[in-house]
Amino acid sequence: MPASPTTLATLTTRFGPLPTSEFRGQPRVVVARDQLLGVMRALKDDLRFDLLVDVTCVDYLNYRDAANRFGLVYLLANTDTNERLTVRVYLNEPNLTVPTMYDVWKGADWLEREVFDMFGIVFEGHPDLRRILMPEEFTAFPLRKDYPLQGRGERHNFPVLTRSEA
Amino acid sequence: MAIEVPENVVVTKLDELASWCRKNSLWPMPFATACCGIELMATGASKHDLARFGAEVFRFSPRQCDLMIVAGRVVMKMLPVLQRIWQQMHEPKWCISMGACASTGGVFDTYSVVQGIDRFIPVDMYIPGCPPRPEQLIQSIIDLQDKIQREGTVEGKEFETASRQQTKRALVELPMYGRKSLVAH
Numbered sequence: 001m002p003a004s005p006t007t008l009a010t011l012t013t014r015f016g017p018l019p020t021s022e023f024r025g026q027p028r029v030v031v032a033r034d035q036l037l038g039v040m041r042a043l044k045d046d047l048r049f050d051l052l053v054d055v056t057c058v059d060y061l062n063y064r065d066a067a068n069r070f071g072l073v074y075l076l077a078n079t080d081t082n083e084r085l086t087v088r089v090y091l092n093e094p095n096l097t098v099p100t101m102y103d104v105w106k107g108a109d110w111l112e113r114e115v116f117d118m119f120g121i122v123f124e125g126h127p128d129l130r131r132i133l134m135p136e137e138f139t140a141f142p143l144r145k146d147y148p149l150q151g152r153g154e155r156h157n158f159p160v161l162t163r164s165e166a
Numbered sequence: 167m168a169i170e171v172p173e174n175v176v177v178t179k180l181d182e183l184a185s186w187c188r189k190n191s192l193w194p195m196p197f198a199t200a201c202c203g204i205e206l207m208a209t210g211a212s213k214h215d216l217a218r219f220g221a222e223v224f225r226f227s228p229r230q231c232d233l234m235i236v237a238g239r240v241v242m243k244m245l246p247v248l249q250r251i252w253q254q255m256h257e258p259k260w261c262i263s264m265g266a267c268a269s270t271g272g273v274f275d276t277y278s279v280v281q282g283i284d285r286f287i288p289v290d291m292y293i294p295g296c297p298p299r300p301e302q303l304i305q306s307i308i309d310l311q312d313k314i315q316r317e318g319t320v321e322g323k324e325f326e327t328a329s330r331q332q333t334k335r336a337l338v339e340l341p342m343y344g345r346k347s348l349v350a351h
Contacts, residue, residue, distance in 0.1 A: 134243070135243050149275075163325040
């Protein structure tokens with residue numbers, strides 16, 4: 001279901017002109033970091049995007065024509081009208097913090113923990129920002145493009161049990 | 167002059183008697199983490215009928231088992247669990263590495279997947295396949311029974327000699343995957 005024209009119009013009147021694009025009828029909007037929480041609250045409370053489908057991240061390192069390192073992606077849905085909207089925030093090192101969406105959608109809890117685990121994006125105000133997939137003692141962020149596919153040897157950093165000692 | 171032995175008495179060696187008892191009463195511990203586990207279940211079910219080889223009693227407690235069947239890939243977070251379960255099993259115990267993933271990591275050559283459980287626990291039998299057919303698993307159990315009968319001793323001396331395998335399971339990456347200095351500490 002494509003976005004109704006009122007959604008983007010409402011955002012533009014409230015927050016000024018935002019860069020938008022469309023892919024196969026699905027609208028996407030790019031938001032600045034300091035506007036993010038306000039935009040998301042407006043989308044949730046006034047435009048009734050009541051479902052946070054996913055939070056994910058893209059690492060644009062070595063990507064052609066990319067101006068920013070990370071693109072944080074929020075996928076929203078309105079379960080009454082089936083309208084969908086993609087919200088993006090671009091982030092660059094060294095400041096990889098964004099406000100948490102936990103207070104807006106409770107479902108952001110584990111989604112943001114996964115993005116933190118894989119990309120190292122810090123969600124300020126998150127109640128429990130721990131690793132969710134990797135072991136706690138893991139130190140790297142494995143889905144960053146500068147992390148080697150086979151890791152840095154963490155997968156073999158375990159004691160060896162032999163017949164005589166087990 | 168030969169000593170008369172009654173008809174209902176059989177003479178054998180104690181080691182062979184113990185091994186004969188052990189090999190025909192293997193109690194598998196299913197460590198099934200992936201699709202190999204489905205073949206493992208099929209092997210235990212009526213069609214392939216592992217009971218014919220005395221190994222049908224799958225127990226989910228390591229305290230009651232003596233054969234660990236690792237069926238599937240093992241990731242970094244699972245390996246300490248695997249080692250703990252292996253340590254909880256009673257001697258004498260054996261291990262079958264079932265399928266490509268458990269034996270070598272298979273197609274999952276990534277940062278989180280252990281490239282073969284034999285780097286960290288002792289393995290007696292490897293089964294190729296992705297996943298192996300139940301017949302292959304049955305064949306490996308028959309081979310393991312053979313091995314137990316051939317090498318088994320009452321005191322478990324055969325396990326002490328296996329410490330020679332330690333150098334094989336070295337804590338180094340293969341050269342193609344990067345330098346040793348990159349191993350995290």
